[in-house]
Amino acid sequence: MATSADNISSFEFRHSSFRGFSGGYDEPMTAAARRRRYLGWWTLGLLLMLSAAVPAAYKLRPHWQRWRAVHALDGDDTAARLRALQYLAGHALSDQRTIRSLVVRLHVEEDDRFAELAAGLDGAGLWRRDVVGDDPYLRRIGLRARSTSPEARISAAQALADLPDLADDPQLGQWLIELATDDDDEVRYNALVSLAMIAGTAARPEVYGDALDQLCDDEQTTIAEHARVIRNLLQNKPPPAPPVVPILQISREDLYAVLSSSDSPARDVACVLALDLLDESQLKQLVHELIVDLDDDGKMSGAILSGLTGYDQKLLFARESVEDVYTVRVVQRLGLWMGGWGVPIDPQALLLRGDLPRTTILLAMLFKGEYSALDELLNPRGVVPADLADLLVRRQWWRVAGRFLPQDAPQIDMTADPQEVDRQIEMLRDWCLVNRYRNMNKEPASE
16 A cells, blocks of 8 residues: 555656655756756847847937948948938937037048038038038138039128128138129129128228229129228218208197007107107106006007106006017017116017017117117118118108117118119118128217
8 A cells, every 4th residue: 555655756756846845856857848948048038138139229229320321421422421411410400429520521622522511511500600610611602602603602702791700811802802703793792792791890991902993893883883882981981961850840649649559660750759859757747658558559659768768667667567468568578678677588589570560679679779670671781671761761760760870870861852762771771781790889870
């Protein structure tokens, strides 16, 4: 008869999972069992390896792609270089190492490869002197100035206008001489514009004398006339001043009606007229009445008058903090900015909006001595705005602009015939070019 110990041993033999519990007894593992165990451990190791490798590959893949693209730039395959450049340009803004990799290759000797790299950086919005440095930046201008494409030469002429700190560099004068004798009228005109802006800030403007002499004798009458005006301005020969515009007589009731009108240029003119027509006590009363007015247009006139005079700025600040109409609140903030309250405001950004009174923003900028407002008003580097003469003369806005310009600025005779007004506007636009980089924080013509 089998004992209980014999039964336990027989059970352990049949069920291998219990081996090792019999006090030292261990049956050798079969080959199939060993393969199963090896396969299990191998599978587990593979899974662990993949769990670590997949995130690592995800993190390392962009670096590998960048490395491959950067090295492709040094190859001879043009198509591969362009593909690599397209990839790098698309990722440059978020990766400083990519930018450095591109910039360091700008010193390549071949002009074609340099142009490829410059175009890639330009497409990524990174073609700036502070990014690429002076030498590559000037090299591209030189290449474009010698291009067979008129568009490229125009671009070179326009780029020269943005280098006022290099105004005394002889290389700029040489490029402008070449562009001033170009066969294309648009190239020569843009060369004249850049010459006016650069020579206006040069310590030795005579460096540009040869180029200016060429343009003064240009076959195109318009170019020649502008060149002669610019030469006189550079020689500090002021144009003859037109008659002083008489103060427009208007009753207080009519003035108040204009200040409360929806026509923003008319409100601007009325604000300036109020400074001449009213005494101090009348102005203080008017400013107070307009600031607390229920009419939105009247509120905006009150804000501008407060900025012009400095009256009731605390009241204006209190009203601005509770104003719920966006346009009115912006103009109230302009009034506080004009009064020196340090209100954070960006008038250039405001000009980009179509729902704000453009001329009122320009008035505030001119009052603060920010003559970049003239770029928006006169567009001196481009085509004359179609409605400029109408705004300045018929709608009387020259009373605003002329009041806050420096005293050496050309004046506009509002009583002259249209042709003479157009000529004076062109002269003012030329003056803006010459004084673009000069110290324009001068005393206004009148206060």
